[in-house]
Amino acid sequence: MAGAAILLAATLVLPLWSTRMEAPQYKGSEALEVHVYAGRVHGDLHEIELLNQYVGVHLPLETPELAAAPWVLGAFLAITLGVQALPAAARRRAALGLSIVMAGVLLGGGALLQYRLYQMGHERTSTIMEGVPDFTPPLLGSKKIANFTAFMSLGAGAWAYLGALALAAWSTRRPPAPDPARVRRQE
Amino acid sequence: MNTQARQYWILGTVVVAGLALGAACQTGGQTAPGAAAPADLASRTYVPVGEWDKYYAFLSGGQSGAVYVYGLPSGRYIRSIPVYEPRAGYGYANVPGTETYEMLAASGPMWGDTHHPILSESGGDYDGKHLWINDKANSRIARIDLRTFETKAIARIPNLQATHGIAVVSPDTSYIVANGEFQAEIPQGRLDTDSYGAVMAFLDPMTLEPRFEVLMPGNCDINDSSKDGRWAFTTIYNLENAVTVEGMIQREEDAIGAVDIHAAEAALERGEFREINGVKVIDPTETTEKVLYVIPVPKNPHGCDVTPDGKYVLGAGKLSPTVTVIDISKIDQVENPRDAIAGQPDVGLGPLHTTFDGRGNAYTSLFVDSQIVKWNIEKAIAGDPTYVIDRVDVHYNVGHTQATLAETMHPTGEYLLALNKLSKDQYLPVGPTMPEAQELIDITGEKMTLLSSFPAEPEPHDAVFMLAEDLSPKVVQTEELTADAVPEDGSRVERVGPDEVHVYMTAIRSKYGLNDFTVKEGDKVTITLTNIETIRDMSHGFAVEGYGINLALDPGQTRKVTFVADKPGTHWYYCTWFCSALHLEMRGRMLVEERG
Structure with a gap:
């Protein structure tokens, strides 16, 4: 569980999910990037907002789930550290519970993000520029939006979360029973 | 067959053979050894869409008062940098009450005649910081900041009329040397045709203010510096001090002047100068240490070019078919200044400027012959009759010529630009006045290869080049906000x-x-x-x-x-x-x- 704690700490500082937007005049180092962290969104938001005035994409930069993310991840981290003090059997039960909740948050978070992506392409603030139909970028993969192609991917923080989840699940296992043959030899 | 018929046969055979031979010669002439097919030539200057040229080329814009920026080898025109003329598209000096207008107006008239672009050096190589350009018409010089490609300073040079040759003092840009070509009253502002003189000005590279000036004989034309920062050289014509064309070509000889910068600095320290218009002016006839050496060369010389290794300074003959090669190390060692001349090879008619490939070869533009001639410097000095290696025809009446990075201590010896004064029939006719023709020549081989031609607004006199990899990383993509910037919510x-x-x-x-x-x-x-x-x-x-x-x-x-x-x-x-x-x-x- 110590490993899981380190990985959970990493989820608080590393990007969880990223988009890279490329267009002929926005390529290489000039491609536009958005990185979603626990509690905040970083990247070329200024330029995206300037371009967005013609497309009117809804940019959900302040959402309850984004604000809650550092608290939820922080709670997981606290639990992971706290259960170290418990006896082995209780620790396994706690790990089981944590794994289930973490998996639930993963699924729920993914679903919420996909919903926000749907909102982005559908709840348009304006449609100054015609010829850009409503769209839904996938959680992972790519999507052509106007003259841009957006590439969506998991950030290092998400991989750390998955690693923490795997470690938590792994630590729910019982220790193996003593090998009878080996016990006999010692007698 | 009778005799007459046989004679006709023989005659016919001879005629056919003659025509065939002629045709063969004709074909042979078109595919002379070394000549490349057009498609091959095109591929050597082709730069694919979206890719960059290998070199920046800075061409002076002549009477446009600007500097033109091209890419080589493609010959693409990229932009012009307005210096001495307003340019509305760049918002440059086009509206009274703007900073650029005030800067230009304070220095003189709203037009200029630019001839010689020069680049800042560190350690004898281009450092990609600044470019200076003269204005012959109004005796000015300007500095362009290569981070933004914008004119940052313009100054009229005191005590001087017609800024002509300018040069960076190598290896670390200790001064900008500016030649005053026309003789006039010193100080100016009064009519006294008996007290004409001209100066060579040694300017602060940043402020463009003269640190000192040296009184010069005759008309100072083109200049250059030695690679160790000691010498400033200039070709001098009109030692007759005449005021008419006829009078300026009377003497058989004019000169190359060599100003010992260290001796001039020592003279300043000893107080051996007069202050004229707030500038310390050294009269080289009145100094303890010898400041000016005058080496005789055939009359009315033009180009003045120091070899990349710093050994020789070359004066192009213009009216003489020769280039005079002066051994720089001998200038202050010999009693008779003529003894510093190492050689005087005959190169062709109307030699104007010489450039270098860093492999011991010189390339001289021949205005009258409309050629670039490649010759080996050491062979010419040694008297080896095979010193001329190649000649290539250019179109037409070439003035300046520059090879890539030839003014530094490390020329790349890759391309050479011939800056031709007349293009006549080379481009689609656009009226009685035609643009000037620039011709790109590949000089990597023993023989030169003429690759391509591109026009420019009149008139690029001279050009300098920088490797794109050396300059492009220094060019800024956005300006930094200044203290007077209006913030986002500050309208x-x-x-x-x-x-x-x-x-x-x-x-x-x-x-x-x-x-x-x-x-x-x-x-x-x-x-x-x-x-x-x-x-x-x-x-x-x-x-x-x-x-x-x-x-x-x-x-x-x-x-x-x-x-x-x-x-x-x-x-x-x-x-x-x-x-x-x-x-x-x-x-x-x-x-x-x-x-x-």
Whole structure:
């Protein structure tokens, strides 16, 4: 569980999910990037907002789930550290519970993000520029939006979360029973 | 067959054979050894879409008062840098009440005649910081900042008429040397045709103020410096001190002048100068240490070029078919200045300028012969009759010629540009006056290969090149916000007096910070505008209808204009740099109220 704690700490500082937007005049180092962290969104938001005035994409930069993310991840981290003090059997039960909740948050978070992506392409603030139909970028993969192609991917923080989840699940296992043959030899 | 018939047969055979031979010679002439097929030549200058040229080429813009920037080897015209002339598209000096206008107007007339671009050096190589350009017509010099490709300083040089040759003093740009070509009164501003003189000015590279000047004989033409910072050389014509063409070509010899910069600095320390117009002027006939060496060369020489290894200075004959090779190390060692001459090879008619490949070869432009001649310097000095290696015809009447990085201590020896004075039939006719022709020559081989030709507005006299990899990383993509920048929420109108209004505005896609502002007829209006874009190439303009105002702003740049709102009514202002899908809508109104 110590490993899981380190990985959970990493989820608080590393990007969880990223988009890279490329267009002929926005390529290489000039491609536009958005990185979603626990509690905040970083990247070329200024330029995206300037371009967005013609497309009117809804940019959900302040959402309850984004604000809650550092608290939820922080709670997981606290639990992971706290259960170290418990006896082995209780620790396994706690790990089981944590794994289930973490998996639930993963699924729920993914679903919420996909919903926000749907909102982005559908709840348009304006449609100054015609010829850009409503769209839904996938959680992972790519999507052509106007003259841009957006590439969506998991950030290092998400991989750390998955690693923490795997470690938590792994630590729910019982220790193996003593090998009878080996016990006999010692007698 | 009778005799007559046989004679006809023989005659016929001879004629056919003769025609065939002639045709063979004709074909042979077209595919001479070493000549490349057009497709091969095209591929050697082709730069694919989206890729960059290997070299920047800076060409002087002559009477456009500008510097042209091309890419080599493609010959693509990339931009011009306005220096001595207003250029509305760049918002340069085109509106009174702007900074660039005030800078140019304070230095002299609103046009210039640029001849010689030179690049800053560190350690004998280009450092990509600054470019200087002369204005012959108004005795000025200007400095361009290569971070932004904008003119940053212009100065009229005191005590001097017609800034002609300019040079960086190698290896670390300790001075900019500027030749005053025309003789006139020193100091100027009075008529006294008996007291003519000319100076070579040694300028501070940044402020362009003279640190000192040296009185020179005759007319100083083209100059260069030694690679160790000690010598400034110039070709000198009209030692007759004449004022007519006929008078200027009387003597059989003119000279190359060599100014010992260290001796001049020592003279300054000893107080051996006169202060004229606030400038320390050294008369080389009155100094303890010898400051000026005068080496005789055939009359009316022109080009003055130091070899990349710093061993020789070459004076091109112009009216003499020779190039005089002077051994720099001997200049202060010999009793008779002629003994410093190492050689005087005959190269062809009308030699004007010489450039180098760094492999011991010189390339001299021949104005009369319309050729570039390649010759080996050491062979010429040794008297080896095979010193001329190759000649290539150029079109036509070549003036300056420059090889890539030939002015540094490490020429790349890759391309050479012939800057031709006449193009005549080379391009589509565009009236009786044709553009000038630049011809690109590959000099990597033993023989030269003429690759391509591209035109330019009159008239690039000279050119300098930089490797793109050395300069492009230093060019900024956006300007840093200055202290007077208008912040994103700082657009406002302030009335600062009964007749004075300050307007502060931002510009960003696709809106100005103010949709409109109101002033009173007769108000003195100062508009401060900041382009708050943060990405490359997102420039905005600001033109005010009917007021003759057009600003151009790089991303991050702040510019100001002051004018009197003397025309009542609605005057739209709009963006002149196409910026976005709503560019046409990017505009606002200046509302000028009539005074009762």
